[in-house]
Amino acid sequence: MIKRIETAKRYVWAFVELGFIALLAILLIYMLLGEGSGEYVTSVAGNVSKFASGASTSLIGIGIILAMVYLISQRLGLSREADAPKSRSMPARIRPEIKAQPPQDEPPRRARLPHKAKPPGKKPRRS
Secondary structure (H helix, E strand, C coil): CHHHHHHHHHHHHHHHHHHHHHHHHHHHHHHHHHHHHCHHHHHHHHHHHHHHHHCCHHHHHHHHHHHHHHHHHHHHCCCCCCCCCCCCCHHHHHCCCCCCCCCCCCCCCCCCCCCCCCCCCCCCCCC
16 A cells, blocks of 8 residues: 555655656746747746745745755755655656666677787788
8 A cells, every 4th residue: 555655645745846857848838939939838927926926935935945945955865765766757756666687698708719919010012
């Protein structure tokens, strides 16, 4: 049951990250193209600016402090997952059970034969 909850949590966080990346991409498009970027992009940028102006500065400050504490704890390895790597890509967070498998029985490699040294003074013939 706990594994299912953890898997669901990973999928939810992956979805949240994708949504945040999409929001940042829309804002970048608005910053590059301005008012001519389209109705949807303009409305998203307007909503973000309304949210940012409506939020109090103390709320923004608390969010920044919490983000810094979280990042520092992740960097120092103070997270709950002691054996987890400090940074993982999104696919690795979604499917941590997939690990690099050790190579199966590989056929033995042939030993390289030492190549013959050419006697000094002889130059190769050109045709």
